[in-house]
Amino acid sequence: MRMRTRAGAIAVLVGFGLLIAFLLTGAGPTWAGPGAGGPFLVNSVLDGSDTAPGDGQCETATAGECTLRAAIQEANAEPGVDTILFAVTGTITLSAELPNISQSLNLLGPGADALSLASAYVPTTFMLPLIGAASSNVYLISGLELRGNFEAAGIGVNNGTLTLDQMRLFQTSRGLLVFGAGTQATVRASSFISNHALLGGAIQVQAASLLLVDSRLDDNGATDGGGALDNDGLTVIRASTFSNNSAGTAGLGGVGGAINNEPGGRLSVINSTLSGNATASNVTSSGGGLYNAGVLTLTNATFSGNSTPGLGGGLRLVAGSVTLLRNSIIANSPDGGDCSNTGGVNAGGTVLDGGYNLIEDNTCGFTGGADPLLGPLADNGGQTATQALLAGSPAIDAGNPAGCANPFGLQLVFDQRGYQRAVDGDANPGAHCDIGAFEYLSTVLNLPMRYFLPFLGGS
Secondary structure (H helix, E strand, O other), rough: OOOOOOOHHHHHHHHHHHHHHHHHOOOOOOOOOEEEEEEEOOOOOOOOOOOOOOOOOOOOOOOOOOOOOHHHHHHHOOOEEEEEEEOOEEEEEEEOOOOOOOEEEEOOOOOOOOEEEEOOOOOOOEEEEEOOOOOOOOEEEOEEEEEOOOOEEEOOOEOOOOEEEEOOOEEOOOOEEEEEEOEEEEOOOOOOOEEEEEEEOOOOEEEEEEEEEOOEOOOOOOOEEEEOEEEEEEEEEOEEEEEOOEEEEOEEEEEEEEEOOOOOOOEEEEEOOOOOOOOOOOOOOOOOOOOOEEEEEOOOEEEOOOOHHHHOOOOOEEEEEEEOOOEOEEOOOOOOOEEEEEEEEEEOEEEEEEEOOOEOOOOOOOOOOOOOOOEEEEEOOOOOOOEEEOOOOOOOOOOOOOOEOOOOOOOOEEEEOOEOOOOOOOOOOOOOOOOOOOOOOOOOOOOHHHOOOOOOOOO
């Protein structure tokens, strides 16, 4: 395979240094700490206000009734960290916008299948706004579903540190917006389904940092770019699946059916799958799977079945971009080719071949392509759907014989599912890691170790 280098490639190293610092923060939920008040126990699905915010009692005009709105009002009125718990299931229907959450908060629901927040109003902001508060604030939100009815945006944070754990964002006008210098968000074991926005239907990152782990982004859409994710900050994706997302309209086109990495974006995709994503039926569209105008690293990624009527069914690279691929698969692109770095006015990105890639149609300067023999997107174990390597796949045991490594040289000891690497999958002696996000014949699942060692854990 061929490596092409240009002076601009040094930007990759700059991006990597920042990615290291962010990855070391880990992937588990961040507990905001001991509460100054509460915990407040929501015992009603109604939407009444607190009668006396700041008295330490969550209570509406109905004696003994504590609503989510009242609990947030009490938490905002007290200094320090508060915790809100729920003794209800079903649907909390919001009749008006909730107050901005201005203090550090643990908001702990019973599970996304058990409790939903739904909007019954025309919103002007987010269903859960975390806007303009102190940079020292820490938020943990878990175990809830947010239903936006295609009108309400889900969660917005522009300061502090946010962890979303086991959440579902459904039919919002954008699931999550992370913006502003210094803002950090971690999303773990969550799903973003059927959300839509102008940019980043599920998630948009603007000059901020995001770590996305063990999450599913499916059937999201963007009018312009990034059907599921639009990144203009620092984003690390691990052990996650982007499927059936789309960008653009027939009249306007669009870029990045699943992901749009903006010129200022730094993006790393590790042990993750992009499958069946597309851009609109307009020849100006490009990047059915991923459109890269910034700095991108792909490590043990699997791109399959992504499509565009323009350039780059799987991956589109444009002028000024820097892209490093290692141990990754790009294949089965119905339209637009697997990878495009030529043609059009935006040609000429820098491609760095980190070795052991399988680009089926030999585009973007790669050679030795072949059909990777992938199974359909399915539940093959772990928290997200994957495309299994089938018997006889040329990707089996074809990764770096020295070991598949993340962008910083540390071994990936798990595949996307949390199954161990490397496993001997062919007739030749020795266990070598496989190309792509899936390790063939691996049956040892070790999720707890992967969560406690998120940097070494390989996903």
